[in-house]
Amino acid sequence: MTVSRQELLIFTIARLLKECRSVAVGASSPIPGAGALLARHWAERETPSRRLFLTILGSGRLNAMTSGGVELFDMAAQGRIDAFFLGGGQIDGQGNINLVGTGTYPRTDVRWPGSFGSAYLYYLVPKMILFREEHTRRVMVPKVDFISAPGPRNDGVYRPGGPIGLLTNLCWFSFDRIRQRFRLETIHLGHSLEEVRDNTGFEFDVAPDIATTSLPDASTLADIRGPIARQIAEAYPRFVKQVFPDAA
Amino acid sequence: MPQDWLLPSADALAARLPDGAKIAVPHDTLGVAMETTRALIRRGIKNLHVVCVPVAGLQVDLLIGAGCVATLETSAVTFGEHGTPYRFHDALRRGTIRMLDATCPAIHAALEAGRKNIPFIPLRGLLGSDLVVHRPDWKTIDNPFAKNDPIALLPAIRPDFAVFHAPYADRVGNIFIGRRRELATMTQASLGGALVTVEEVRDVDLLASEETAAGTLPALYVAHAAIAKHGAWPCGLWDLYPTDESHFRRYAELARSADGFARYLDEFVHVGRQAAAAE
Numbered sequence: 373m374t375v376s377r378q379e380l381l382i383f384t385i386a387r388l389l390k391e392c393r394s395v396a397v398g399a400s401s402p403i404p405g406a407g408a409l410l411a412r413h414w415a416e417r418e419t420p421s422r423r424l425f426l427t428i429l430g431s432g433r434l435n436a437m438t439s440g441g442v443e444l445f446d447m448a449a450q451g452r453i454d455a456f457f458l459g460g461g462q463i464d465g466q467g468n469i470n471l472v473g474t475g476t477y478p479r480t481d482v483r484w485p486g487s488f489g490s491a492y493l494y495y496l497v498p499k500m501i502l503f504r505e506e507h508t509r510r511v512m513v514p515k516v517d518f519i520s521a522p523g524p525r526n527d528g529v530y531r532p533g534g535p536i537g538l539l540t541n542l543c544w545f546s547f548d549r550i551r552q553r554f555r556l557e558t559i560h561l562g563h564s565l566e567e568v569r570d571n572t573g574f575e576f577d578v579a580p581d582i583a584t585t586s587l588p589d590a591s592t593l594a595d596i597r598g599p600i601a602r603q604i605a606e607a608y609p610r611f612v613k614q615v616f617p618d619a620a
Numbered sequence: 621m622p623q624d625w626l627l628p629s630a631d632a633l634a635a636r637l638p639d640g641a642k643i644a645v646p647h648d649t650l651g652v653a654m655e656t657t658r659a660l661i662r663r664g665i666k667n668l669h670v671v672c673v674p675v676a677g678l679q680v681d682l683l684i685g686a687g688c689v690a691t692l693e694t695s696a697v698t699f700g701e702h703g704t705p706y707r708f709h710d711a712l713r714r715g716t717i718r719m720l721d722a723t724c725p726a727i728h729a730a731l732e733a734g735r736k737n738i739p740f741i742p743l744r745g746l747l748g749s750d751l752v753v754h755r756p757d758w759k760t761i762d763n764p765f766a767k768n769d770p771i772a773l774l775p776a777i778r779p780d781f782a783v784f785h786a787p788y789a790d791r792v793g794n795i796f797i798g799r800r801r802e803l804a805t806m807t808q809a810s811l812g813g814a815l816v817t818v819e820e821v822r823d824v825d826l827l828a829s830e831e832t833a834a835g836t837l838p839a840l841y842v843a844h845a846a847i848a849k850h851g852a853w854p855c856g857l858w859d860l861y862p863t864d865e866s867h868f869r870r871y872a873e874l875a876r877s878a879d880g881f882a883r884y885l886d887e888f889v890h891v892g893r894q895a896a897a898a899e
Contacts, residue, residue, distance in 0.1 A: 430649070492723050520750070
């Protein structure tokens with residue numbers, strides 16, 4: 373049975389969210405959204421059935437906020453969001469992320485949309501998962517050109533949250549807050565340590581027990597392709613049409 | 621009977637906004653006043669300071685392309701899956717707008733301070749971000765109630781007007797905003813209140829029922845309103861109508877160049893001008 377790249381990422385994200393009570397997913401994030409839905413699906417099947425509260429921005433139904441856009445940030449500050457996802461046009465080895473652009477600000481060479489809520493949520497959400505599909509030296513840089521949100525550092529700033537790791541098309545790195553470095557934990561099937569090194573512009577540690585990223589079993593795959601794909605289609609119809617045409 | 625709050629058109633509404641005004645606008649899915657935006661471009665408004673609550677989309681790209689914006693304060697500029705804001709990128713490259721990059725909760729918090737009419741508000745996060753480096757108006761202090769706890773302070777945002785589009789007003793000018801509470805926050809923070817377009821005026825009293833009152837922006841805060849059918853087009857409006865994706869694609873093609881953008885304005889904004897020239 374073939375597992376697609378997207379299915380592996382959805383499954384891996386769901387595993388990272390296993391103990392969460394409340395998960396939020398930001399704009400333009402179909403794979404984290406589907407991963408969170410799978411984690412909720414698993415929570416519902418525990419005995420007794422467990423609730424996993426999901427806030428998917430851009431969704432009408434998977435979004436229970438009633439106080440306006442500020443509520444997501446207030447929930448995070450209250451400690452009521454256990455996990456969130458951020459990407460980055462650039463990510464560096466200290467866990468700094470850049471969502472603004474390359475070159476010299478403000479007349480950047482390339483301009484990305486902007487920092488969104490990163491300069492707040494990155495400090496406050498305990499399980500901040502960095503997710504960027506593209507794994508190249510263009511993205512994984514030695515030092516970001518603009519710090520939208522800084523990685524954890526010893527600066528005395530209130531920071532109950534922070535990155536727990538970085539998931540890409542090639543691998544999963546955990547983030548060590550003390551060493552302020554990424555550590556390569558698992559490599560996705562079909563990829564190699566050499567390939568990860570060749571495509572990463574920053575230094576990282578390698579786990580002694582480095583393994584292949586776990587694959588979903590047949591029944592999990594059926595869940596992803598069926599109910600999960602159908603649920604995420606409300607917020608991301610285009611994504612589902614492309615990746616799960618049978619569920620669209 | 622004519623009422624003072626209800627103006628005959630989006631153009632009449634746009635005429636109430638002076639050059640140099642600071643306006644607060646919501647992001648694409650909340651109810652963007654696109655017909656008002658076209659009217660502002662038609663009237664040739666200049667030097668706007670646009671505060672995006674909390675991110676910008678097509679509305680801002682249009683206003684920038686048409687030369688209406690002096691300062692842009694936003695947490696992001698994005699069309700989502702619907703293309704690239706080329707006019708914004710062009711203005712940044714040429715240095716024709718002053719850019720105030722923010723983060724979403726900072727805009728929400730500064731408006732919250734604005735509605736309370738307090739001078740500033742503290743906010744977590746932020747410290748160590750390059751956003752702070754480029755925002756000299758943001759300060760860092762030591763929490764006066766604890767030891768070793770640095771925290772950022774943001775000055776209140778008090779726009780001149782909030783400008784948005786909503787499904788309907790009732791007979792006295794109360795506006796239905798549902799659960800989009802940021803529309804109330806940004807309006808209450810604004811010195812002049814809201815300039816709103818609505819799909820329709822209904823002969824009802826929104827405050828008479830507990831169910832609708834909770835989703836109502838009271839008329840007290842509303843400076844003026846005007847009816848604009850499909851006033852958010854080509855953006856969508858809640859669950860009433862979806863984003864016009866094919867129009868966004870057309871815009872993205874044309875707005876890639878200054879010439880193409882000028883053609884877009886002729887075709888979709890200065891419609892009257894074209895018709896008059898043909899006569």
